Amino acid sequence: MRVLLLSDVNSTHTQKWAVSLKNAGVVSGLFSITEPKVPWCQDHGIPLFLSRWQQWNTLLPAVFTKTLYLMRLPSLRRAIKDFRPDIIHAHYASSYGFLGALSGFHPFVLSVWGTDIFDFPNISFVHKMIIKFNLSKADKILSTSNVMVRETEKYTNKEIEVTPFGVDLAHFKLRTVDSIFDNDAVVIGTVKTLEPKYGIRDLLKAFKIVKENNQNLPVKLLVVGGGPEEKVLKKLAKDLSIHDDTVFTGSISSIGVSEYYNMISIFVALSIKESFGVAIVEAQATEKPVVVSNSGGLPEVVEDGVTGIVVESKNPDAAAKAIEYLVHNRALGEKMGKLGRKRVKQIYDWKNNVEQMVDIYNRILRSLSKV
CATH class of the missing domain: 3.40.50.2000 (Glycogen Phosphorylase B;)
Structure with missing residues (x-):
């Protein structure tokens, strides 16, 4: 053929x-x-x-x-x-x-x-x-x-x-990597091109809320990817006083992205507009609990309350609440991660x-x- x-x-x-x-x-x-x-x-x-x-x-x-x-x-x-x-x-x-x-x-x-x-x-x-x-x-x-x-x-x-x-399940899987964070860090992360439609600004605002409400916890934010909004987002992080706890990787190769998924504790995608959400599937394949917005095709790739939590789009407060819930319920997050990989095997292998x-x-x- x-x-x-x-x-x-x-x-x-x-x-x-x-x-x-x-x-x-x-x-x-x-x-x-x-x-x-x-x-x-x-x-x-x-x-x-x-x-x-x-x-x-x-x-x-x-x-x-x-x-x-x-x-x-x-x-x-x-x-x-x-x-x-x-x-x-x-x-x-x-x-x-x-x-x-x-x-x-x-x-x-x-x-x-x-x-x-x-x-x-x-x-x-x-x-x-x-x-x-x-x-x-x-x-x-x-x-x-x-x-x-x-x-x-x-x-x-x-x-x-x-x-x-x-996704390739042999490539995207839970494994130990050399993290850029301390072992006790709770890493909130996303993997996206830095464009307005992907809601990274809302993620920064949500992270500020989580950070303020959990000052005794080593909560960090990892933003993987480059794009036209990178300078704007870095300035926003500074304006929100979260820049010391936020890492922007810039553009990376697709080969190395799985390393970053394994540094993340909770994966977050707050897109304003998105038709599918491959990154969410990749995150679930690496057994990460996910928090996603209810935009476009994102709710399709997450079983709400089972493999992750779906929140209202353009609502940093709702996102922060969901993230905090998973921060304080680690066992639930681990369970969601395992169920997420199981679902990916069934549908997205x-x-x-x-x-x-x-x-x-x-x-x-x-x-x-x-x-």
Whole structure:
């Protein structure tokens, strides 16, 4: 089976899918409209096809970016001719989905990711029609969460299958690491790109409350990840007088992230907007109790009161209360952590997720053979 993925070569999600599919016996290739920052395709023997128009990405005004897709179409058609796929699979409905729809190739699989379906169609009537067009051309539509299924159903009557984006349980697991904190520290932590939509400001405010209410405890805050808000958040931490108890790691490689999960006592994700929440799944895989906001797909990956606690979004007081509850109930937190890993094994085991995707491809090809 030959599958050509249409996706951003610099996305870790793209890399994970392409490499895992190859390891599962699928001959996978990749078409990208951006140049790779690292040669991972070459390292894994995955054919990479690039658009001839990457250099125009930052030169043209945003209003012309969709026109660029028409210019990139010949490059995609050449890639299809050279690679000879049985299936093309576009990841991200608004950009690569548009290219896939315009290519005219079938079978065409389309995966929605989040902002492509939550934000893009709301920009204008034209954007909404582009999404409807892309979905109308897809032979199979996939989503990582049920909340995203419901959003996608606003633009299509087609069946949408949920394909969870899980984790490698052999990599994300509870283990002893060399922590940057003292052994007795209670570490509240998160792993996120530092952008406004991920609610890190609310986390800092919640931590201040927890710190003030528990001055006799060595409570620390660990913020793993970099992003455009890093300077703003560091200033906020100083303004809140929590900077001495807060560690910002800055950007880190995906390889080393599991080390940080194992330094955390309680994982917190207070996103204002998020379609799925891979980091929460990773945290639960490492047996951490979690506190999450009730935004988007986050409540789907947490069993409230069993593997973690779901709180109201944009409510630092509610988050602080939940965090404090777990700080003072360590045994409950450990139990939640173990139940969290058990749930991840059942639903978000990456090995099973890849097998599901291969099964979807096989079902599509079998249905064609019957026509």
